[in-house]
Amino acid sequence: xxxxxxxxxxxxxxxxxxxxxxxxxxxxxxxxxxxxxxxxxxxxxxxxxxxxxxxxxxxxxxxxxxxxxxxxxxxxxxxxxxxxxxxxxxxxxxxxxxxxxxxxxxxxxxxxxxxxxxxxxxxxxxxxxxxxxxxxxxxxxxxxxxxxxxxxxxxxxxxxxxxxxxxxxxxxxxxxxxxxxxxxxxxxxxxxxxxxxxxxxxxxxxxxxxxxxxxxxxxxxxxxxxxxxxxxxxxxxxxxxxxxxxxxxxxxxxxxxxxxxxxxxxxxxxxxxxxxxxxxxxxxxxxxxxxxxxxxxxxxxxxxxxxxxxxxxxxxxxxxxxxxxxxxxxxxxxxxxxxxxxxxxxxxxxxxxxxxxxxxxxxxxxxxxxxxxxxxxxxxxxxxxxxxxxxxxxxxx
Amino acid sequence: xxxxxxxxxxxxxxxxxxxxxxxxxxxxxxxxxxxxxxxxxxxxxxxxxxxxxxxxxxxxxxxxxxxxxxxxxxxxxxxxxxxxxxxxxxxxxxxxxxxxxxxxxxxxxxxxxxxxxxxxxxxxxxxxxxxxxxxxxxxxxxxxxxxxxxxxxxxxxxxxxxxxxxxxxxxxxxxxxxxxxxxxxxxxxxxxxxxxxxxxxxxxxxxxxxxxxxxxxxxxxxxxxxxxxxxxxxxxxxxxxxxxxxxxxxxxxxxxxxxxxxxxxxxxxxxxxxxxxxxxxxxxxxxxxxxxxxxxxxxxxxxxxxxxxxxxxxxxxxxxxxxxxxxxxxxxxxxxxxxxxxxxxxxxxxxxxxxxxxxxxxxxxxxxxxxxxxxxxxxxxxxxxxxxxxxxxxxxx
Numbered sequence: 152x153x154x155x156x157x158x159x160x161x162x163x164x165x166x167x168x169x170x171x172x173x174x175x176x177x178x179x180x181x182x183x184x185x186x187x188x189x190x191x192x193x194x195x196x197x198x199x200x201x202x203x204x205x206x207x208x209x210x211x212x213x214x215x216x217x218x219x220x221x222x223x224x225x226x227x228x229x230x231x232x233x234x235x236x237x238x239x240x241x242x243x244x245x246x247x248x249x250x251x252x253x254x255x256x257x258x259x260x261x262x263x264x265x266x267x268x269x270x271x272x273x274x275x276x277x278x279x280x281x282x283x284x285x286x287x288x289x290x291x292x293x294x295x296x297x298x299x300x301x302x303x304x305x306x307x308x309x310x311x312x313x314x315x316x317x318x319x320x321x322x323x324x325x326x327x328x329x330x331x332x333x334x335x336x337x338x339x340x341x342x343x344x345x346x347x348x349x350x351x352x353x354x355x356x357x358x359x360x361x362x363x364x365x366x367x368x369x370x371x372x373x374x375x376x377x378x379x380x381x382x383x384x385x386x387x388x389x390x391x392x393x394x395x396x397x398x399x400x401x402x403x404x405x406x407x408x409x410x411x412x413x414x415x416x417x418x419x420x421x422x423x424x425x426x427x428x429x430x431x432x433x434x435x436x437x438x439x440x441x442x443x444x445x446x447x448x449x450x451x452x453x454x455x456x457x458x459x460x461x462x463x464x465x466x467x468x469x470x471x472x473x474x475x476x477x478x479x480x481x482x483x484x485x486x487x488x489x490x491x492x493x494x495x496x497x498x499x500x501x502x503x504x505x506x507x508x509x510x511x512x513x514x515x516x517x518x519x520x521x522x523x524x525x526x527x528x529x530x531x532x533x534x535x536x537x538x539x540x541x542x543x544x545x546x547x548x
Numbered sequence: 549x550x551x552x553x554x555x556x557x558x559x560x561x562x563x564x565x566x567x568x569x570x571x572x573x574x575x576x577x578x579x580x581x582x583x584x585x586x587x588x589x590x591x592x593x594x595x596x597x598x599x600x601x602x603x604x605x606x607x608x609x610x611x612x613x614x615x616x617x618x619x620x621x622x623x624x625x626x627x628x629x630x631x632x633x634x635x636x637x638x639x640x641x642x643x644x645x646x647x648x649x650x651x652x653x654x655x656x657x658x659x660x661x662x663x664x665x666x667x668x669x670x671x672x673x674x675x676x677x678x679x680x681x682x683x684x685x686x687x688x689x690x691x692x693x694x695x696x697x698x699x700x701x702x703x704x705x706x707x708x709x710x711x712x713x714x715x716x717x718x719x720x721x722x723x724x725x726x727x728x729x730x731x732x733x734x735x736x737x738x739x740x741x742x743x744x745x746x747x748x749x750x751x752x753x754x755x756x757x758x759x760x761x762x763x764x765x766x767x768x769x770x771x772x773x774x775x776x777x778x779x780x781x782x783x784x785x786x787x788x789x790x791x792x793x794x795x796x797x798x799x800x801x802x803x804x805x806x807x808x809x810x811x812x813x814x815x816x817x818x819x820x821x822x823x824x825x826x827x828x829x830x831x832x833x834x835x836x837x838x839x840x841x842x843x844x845x846x847x848x849x850x851x852x853x854x855x856x857x858x859x860x861x862x863x864x865x866x867x868x869x870x871x872x873x874x875x876x877x878x879x880x881x882x883x884x885x886x887x888x889x890x891x892x893x894x895x896x897x898x899x900x901x902x903x904x905x906x907x908x909x910x911x912x913x914x915x916x917x918x919x920x921x922x923x924x925x926x927x928x929x930x931x932x933x934x935x936x937x938x939x940x941x942x943x944x945x
Contacts (some may be wrong), residue, residue, distance in 0.1 A: 305719075308710065310708070394671065403670065428733045
C-alpha cells in the first residue's frame with residue numbers, strides 16, 4: 152500500500168503541468184472567477200496582495216464613449232468600460248457586475264496598469280494579437296448568449312482544411328463547418344455560406360470569436376436555419392494560414408489586411424469555391440450560395456458580389472465600408488441578377504455606419520432591394536455574432 | 549481628402565480590438581519577445597517598470613531537480629527552471645538564454661511572484677488548466693523542433709467531429725487528422741492510429757500540445773511515415789468534449805481522468821472505431837490499426853490491447869503505468885495475437901519509469917517482444933512529441 156501511495160503522490164506531482172506548481176493560485180485552488188450569480192450578475196476575483204490598483208475592463212461595463220466627427224456628422228465610438236476592483240483583507244480583489252443579459256463577454260484585469268489574464272478562468276479568445284478572458288451567460292433559451300453555448304443538440308463538424316490556390320500560387324487554409332448529418336447523407340446537397348473575417352483576422356476568427364459552429368448547430372436544431380455548409384477562408388492574400396498553422400510564427404497585426412498588390416482575395420475566390428464544390432456535396436448556383444463578412448470581409452463580400460454577380464444569391468455586409476461611387480455599373484449588374492437577399496448590418500456607434508448608410512441610401516434611391524439592420528453598439532464581435540444569427544436564418548429559403 | 553483621412557483614423561481606432569487600446573505595450577509596439585537570435589539563443593523582454601522582481605520560468609532552463617523515493621528507488625523529477633531577469637533603465641526586463649536545440653518550448657514570466665503571459669507573444673498553449681507562452685526553434689531540417697513547425701509541404705486536414713456513443717449514452721467529440729490527398733483519393737484505404745491523451749486532457753491535447761498534424765505532415769512528406777488517419781478521442785468517459793466545445797464552461801482538472809464507475813473508456817472504444825470505420829475510408833484489421841497514448845492514455849492503450857487483442861497490431865505506451873500483476877492472461881493473449889509492435893517509451897526522470905520498466909521486464913522474462921525506448925527528461929510534452937515522431941515512423945510497415 153505504501154508503494155502505491157508514494158507512487159500516486161509522485162504521479163500527481165509529475166502529471167500536473169510543471170509550470171502550474173509555480174503559480175501561487177490558479178484553477179482548482181479555491182478562487183472562483185468569474186462566478187455567475189443567480190441573478191446573472193457576475194463576480195470577478197483576483198489574488199494580488201502586492202498590487203496598488205486593480206481595475207477590470209470588459210465589454211459588459213458601461214462603455215467609455217469617445218465622440219468624434221466624421222463625414223460631417225458626430226459619431227460615437229464605444230470602448231469597453233473599466234472599473235476599480237476592491238481589495239479584501241485576504242489580498243483578493245473583487246468586483247460584482249450588474250445583472251447581465253445573455254451574451255458572450257470579454258474582460259481583462261489591469262493590475263497597476265498592466266493587463267493580467269484571469270488565472271482562475273481558462274476560457275480566453277485571441278482577437279488578432281490580443282487575448283482576453285471570456286465567459287457566456289445564457290439567460291434563457293433563444294437569447295443571444297444561448298446561441299453561443301453548446302446545447303444537447305446534434306453537432307456539426309469543424310474542419311481545418313488546406314486547398315490549393317493556383318491564382319495566389321500557394322496552399323492556403325480554410326475552416327469548414329458541415330452540419331450534423333452531413334457525413335451520413337452523402338447524396339444530400341447542401342447550400343454554402345462563405346463567411347469572411349476582418350482586417351488582421353484569419354480563418355479561425357469566425358469559428359473561435361464568432362462561435363459559428365454553436366450558432367449554426369443551435370439554429371439548425373431549432374429549425375430556424377437550413378442545414379448548410381459554412382466556409383471560412385483566410386481573407387488576407389499574403390497569408391497562408393492562421394498563427395500556429397502557418398510556416399512562420401508571425402505576429403498578426405491590423406496591417407495584415409488589404410494588399411497594395413493588384414491581386415486581391417476576390418481574384419482568387421474561385422479557387423476557394425472550386426475546391427469546396429469539388430470536395431463537398433454542395434448544392435450549386437446562386438440560390439444555394441451566400442457570402443457575408445465582417446468589416447474588411449463585409450467589403451470583400453460586396454466586392455465579390457460585384458465581381459461575380461451571378462454566383463451569390465445572398466450577400467451580407469456586417470459593419471462593412473463599401474462605397475457606391477465608382478461601382479455604379481457593378482451594383483446595377485448585381486441587382487440585375489436579382490439576388491434573393493442583400494443584407495447590410497451595422498451598429499449605431501460604428502465608425503463605418505456612414506459608409507453602410509451611404510450604400511443603403513444609394514440602393515434605395517435606385518430601387519435596389521436591400522435589407523438594412525441597425526443594432527446598438529459599435530465595431531465589435533458582439534454585433535457580428537448577432538448579425539450572423541439573424542442572417543443565417545434568412546438563407547436558402 | 550479630409551473626410552477620407554478622418555474616417556480612416558476612426559476606422560483604425562474602431563477596428564482594433566478595443567481592449568488592446570488599454571495595454572501600455574503589446575504586439576506591434578516595438579517590444580520583440582521572444583527574439584530568436586542567430587545562434588539560437590533566445591532573448592525575452594517584458595516591460596514592467598513597477599515590478600520589484602521578474603523571473604522567467606521555462607522548460608529550456610536548467611531544470612529544478614526534485615528527488616524522491618518511489619518503489620524503493622531514488623527518482624528525480626525535473627521541474628522547469630527559473631532565472632531572474634534584469635531590468636534596464638527603460639523598465640524593460642530582459643534575459644537571454646543559452647543557445648537552444650530545435651524544439652518547441654514553453655515559458656512564463658513571474659512578476660513579483662505572479663504569472664504573466666508575455667504580451668508580445670500571441671503564441672500560447674493550454675495544458676489542462678494552465679496557459680503558457682510557447683515558441684519553436686528549428687535548428688536544422690529533421691531535428692525535433694523542425695517536425696513541429698509548418699513547412700511548405702502538402703498538409704493534411706484536422707477536423708473536430710461528433711460521434712454517437714451508445715455505450716456512454718451521449719454524443720462525444722473527437723479530432724481526426726486525415727493526410728494530404730485523402731479527399732482526392734476516395735478509393736484509397738488508410739490505416740488508423742488512435743492517439744490518446746493523458747489525465748485532465750481532452751480531444752484537443754494531441755493536436756494543440758502534441759503538434760500531431762505538423763509531425764505527420766512532415767514525416768509523410770519526407771516518406772518517413774505512411775499516410776495514415778490519426779484519431780484523437782476524448783478519453784474521459786464523463787466528458788463530452790474539450791472546454792469551449794462542451795455544454796458547460798467547466799474548469800478542467802487532473803481529476804478529470806479515471807472514473808470510479810464500472811464503465812471505462814475501454815468499454816466504449818468500439819463506438820469510436822465503428823464511427824471511424826463507417827465514415828472514413830479505412831484499411832481495417834490489426835495490421836492497419838494502431839493505438840498509442842501518453843500517461844493515462846498510455847495505460848488505456850495497453851488496456852485496449854488487452855481487451856481487444858486482435859484489433860491492434862501496433863501499441864504504444866508513452867510514459868504510462870500499466871502493471872503486469874493481475875493481467876498475466878490478458879498479456880499472454882495480446883502476444884498470442886502476434887502484434888507487429890509493442891512500444892514502450894519513457895523518460896529517465898519520469899515518475900512512471902518504474903512501472904514502464906516493470907512491464908518491459910515482465911514481457912522480456914516471458915519472451916514477449918517489446919521495444920523499449922528511454923529518453924532524457926520526465927513526464928512532459930517534449931517527450932511525448934518525440935515519442936510520437938518515433939512511433940509514427942514504425943507503423944504499418
